[in-house]
Amino acid sequence: MGQPVRVLVVDDSAVVRQLLTELLARDPEIEVVGTAADPLLAREKIRRLNPDVLTLDVEMPRMDGLAFLEHLMRLRPMPVVMVSSLTERGADVTLQALALGAVDFVTKPRLGVAQGLAEYAGEIAAKVKAAARARVRPLTRPATRLEPLAPAAAATAPFRTTERIIAIGASAGGTEAIRAVLERMPPDAPAVMLAQHIPGSFSRAFAERLDRHSPLLVREASDGEAVLPGHAYLPPGDRHLQVVRDGARWRCRVDDGPPVNRHRPSVDVLFRSVARSAGPNAVAAILTGMGDDGARGLLELRQAGAATLVQDEASSVVWGMPGAAVKLGAAQEIVPLERIAGRLLELAAG
Template identity: 45%
Template structure:
C-alpha cells in the first residue's frame, strides 16, 4: 500500500475541524495526524509531527492565516490548502493566502445537506493530493521569477486596448492553469503589453475567488482583466478569467470571437476545464490562436492543447524547472501538444510574437 498523506487540519471552529477530520479520514490515502484551533497550536504540531499538507482557515483569532503563512513558510515550507467561507471577507483573505504561498483554496459548503459536504470533502481531498506532490520551493513570489528581457515595446499608459499592433486584433490566446497557477499568472499578466491579443484564462478555482483573482490581476496590469460573462467579446488588450463552477467555450462572432459560459458536467475532473476551453479555441480560431498550459496535477488541457496544435495554433507549456506541479505540462509534452517548454521569462515573448510564425506538426514525446 502506498504511503498515506499526513494532514494537519487547522480551524478555529471545533465543529468545522470535526467535519473536516471525519470526512477526510474516510479517504484511504489520507491520514489526519493532528488538528489545531489557532496558528500557535498549529506551529507546534508542524514542528513535532511534520505533516505533508496543512489545511488552513484564514479567519482565525490571535493570528490570521495570512500572517501565519508569511511567518511559517520561510521556515517550514509545507504545502497549504486554504479552506475558506464563501463570504466577501473570507474570499478576499483566501486569495491573499494564495498570493502568500498557499497551494489552493476550497470553499466551505454554503448548504448543510450531506451532498454539499461530500462534494466539498471530495474537492478538498483532491487539492490535498495535488499539494502533496507540489515542489513548494518553486512557489515563489511573482517578483522572484527571472525578469523578462524580451524586446516588447513599452505600451502607453491606460487600458483602452485600442492602440498598438493591428496584427494582434485578429489573434487570441488561451491559457490554462491549476495548482501554483495564481503566482505565475500574476507574473505573466502584469507583463502583458497593452496591445496583447485578447486572452482567455482558465484557472482551477471556486466561484467568487475567480472574480477576486481577476480584480487583483487588473489592479497590477496594463491590460484590462475581468471575470468573463456570457457573450463577452474577445478583443485586443482584454483578459477574461473563466468564472468558477462554469464551463467556458470560445465561439465565433462575426469576424472575431466571444465567450459562451454555461453550467455543465465536469470535464477532465474540472469545471471550468482547460480541455473545454482549448478544444473550443481549436474549432473557433484555429491558426489564429496560441495556447499555454501551466502548472497543475493531472492532464486537464493536454488533449485540448493537442486539438489546438492540430488546428495550426502555436502551443506551449511551462517547463519543469519552474512548474510547482509538472503534471499538466508534462502530459501536454508527452502527447505532442506542446511544441516548446517555456520558462516564465520566455512566455510573454512567445505568446506575443512567436505565434505569428507557422506552427510545426505535433510530435509525441516518448515516455
Template identity: 45%
Template sequence: MNKKKVLVVDDSAVMRELLSSIINQHPELDVVGIAANPNIARKKIAKLNPDVITLDVEMPEMDGVTFLQNLMQIHPMPVVMVSSLTKKGADITLRALELGAVDFVTKPDRHDEAGIENFSNEIISRVFHACEADVAAVESTPRQRLTLPNKVAKSKSTSVPTGLVVIGASTGGPQAIQEVLCNLPLDCPPIAIVQHMPPRFTQMYADRVDKVCNISVSEAQDQDKLTPGSALIAPGGMQMRLSRTASVIRAEVTEDPPVNQHRPSVDVLLDSVIPITRHMPVMSIILTGMGKDGSQGMLKLRQSGAHTVAQDKATSIIFGMPDQAIKLGAATKVLPLHKIAGEIVQWWASIQHSAKELVH
C-alpha cells in the first residue's frame, strides 16, 4: 500500500511534533518532512513531492497566505491550513480558502484534553480527504458574474417569500457558495445555508461574502426572517432550522447536539424545511464536501416535491456529499458549479411566472 506523503509546515517545533505524531497514526498517511518556514518548505516540496501540505496560517518571514499564493501559481497541490481561533487567524484562513486551500483546522487550547482529541480526529480526517481533493476543480471552473455588486447600501426586502432555497456544503464550500451567491441578482429567493465551519469563522465569512455580492449575506441569529434578496448562513457551533408562521419564514438557532457529527448540520436544516414544501416551492442544493451530511434530507425534500440539485464531480473539490446525494437518488439535476446560480434564477423566474398566472 502506497501511503500518502504529507509535509508539515509550522514555525512552532511543538506543533510540528504534535502534527507529525497525529498524522502518522493513520495507516495510509506518512509525514515525509517538516519545515519551520516557507523557504525550507519550498525546497522540501521540490525534493519530496508531497501529496498534501499542512500549513500554519501565521508564520514569521512569510505568512501562510503569501506562501500559499505563490505555491498555487507554481505548483498547485492540496493544502490544509492550521489556524488559531483568533479574529486575525480566522481572517487569514478565509483568505487562504479563497486562494485555493482545500480545508482548515483550528488549533486547540493546550490545556483542553477534549479539544486536543477532537483536533487529532479533525486533522487526520481533513488531511486524508485533502489527498483526494481535486485542486484543479478550483481553477477549471469558469468564473463569471451576472451583475456587479451595488455600491449603495443594501436594504433587506420586506416582501413575503414565495419560494425558498436551501444550500449545504463542507470542504471546498466557502469558495463554491461565494461563486453561487455572487452570480445572483438582487431579485432572488431567500436562501438558507449550512457550511461546516467553527464559531467565529461563519460571521467573518458571511461579512466577506456580503461585501462582494448583490444580495445581503449575514450570519443567522435566532428568529431572523428570511426575505427575498438575502442569504442567512448558519452560525458555527449551532444548529439552524427554519419554521414558517403566517407566511413568515424564520431561522431557529439552537445549541442542539451534533447530527452526522456536525453542528451546524445540513440534514437538520433540510429536515426542517419539509413542512414548508406544503406552502411554497423549495429548491435544495448540495455542494462540494466530504461525508454524507445532507443526502438524506435532500432525498426527503425531493420526495416532498422540492427541486434538488447536486454539484457535479468535475467542479467539486471533494465529491463526497454530492456523490452521496446522487447515489441515493436525491438529486433532480447534477450541474457544474458555474451553472447553479443560473439554475436558481431560472427556477425563481418560473415560480414568479406561475404566481402571476394564478393571479390572472
C-alpha cells in the first residue's frame, strides 16, 4: 500500500468536522491531516499541510463554499469533494460546485447527522480516495457555449426518426460531462436516455440544468411516456430508468427496483434494457465515473449489435467506469469528451 490520502475537512459545524474525521480515519488508506471551520482558515491550512483532497461544506461563514471553491480552482487546483445538504438549494449549489471543478459530493442527511453519515462511511471514503486519483484542471473563464452540431455536418441524413436511440451513463465528473455532450446535440437528434449517479433529490435540478444548456428538451422521465427524438430523459429521483418496446415505438419504464451495483439509477439497468429493446438501433457511451456500473451493460449492448464507446482517460475526471468497460472488451472506441457528441451522431446515422 502506498502513502495514505491526506485529507483536510472544511465545515462550519464542529459536529460534522468531528464525524467526518472519525469516519475517514477508519480507513487505513486515509489520513485526516486537519480540519477548518471556514474557508479563510482552510486557505492557511492548505498552504501549511498540503493535503491531497479537501472535503468542503457548501454553506459557511466569512466566505461561502462556492466562492472559496472558485478561488481555489483558479489559483491552486486540487481534488475537492463537496459535502452538501439534501435540499433543493443544496442540489443547485452542488451542481454549481461540480461545474467549478469539484470532483464529487456526498450529502448530509437533514436529520440524525451522526447516524446518517455513519451509514455512508464507506461511500465517503471511496469518494475521497477516488478524488485523490482524479484529474483536476485549473478553472479558466467560462467557455463560450458551443453551438450544436448541425445534423448534415455530423451525418448524411437529418435525424427525424425513432429508429435510433442514444444511451449515456456516468458517475463522478459526469454531471459536467453529460452537459458537454448534450449541448452539442442538435434539436432533432435521436432520443437520449441518461443514467447518472446522483441522490434522488438532485434529479430535478440536474434535469433543469441540462435543459438550460442543451438544444434538446431534457426532462425527468415518467413511467409509460413515449420516447421521442429531440428529447433527453433522466430518471427521476432514486428510480431506475429502462426502455421498453411498445409495438413500433419505445416507452420509458420507471421503477423502484433494488439497487444494482449499489446504485439506483443504475447504468447497467438502463443499458441492458436498451440492448433488449433496441439492439443494433442503439448507440451507447460511458462517460467519466467511479466504479464499474455500466461496463457489463455496455458489453451486452455491443453483443446485441449496438455501437459502443467510452470517454478516454485523459479527459475523464475518474476513469473507473470507462476503464472497466475497456477491460471487458465492451467499448468499440475510446473517444475524448469533446468528440463524443459528434461521434454519437455519426454512429446513430450509420
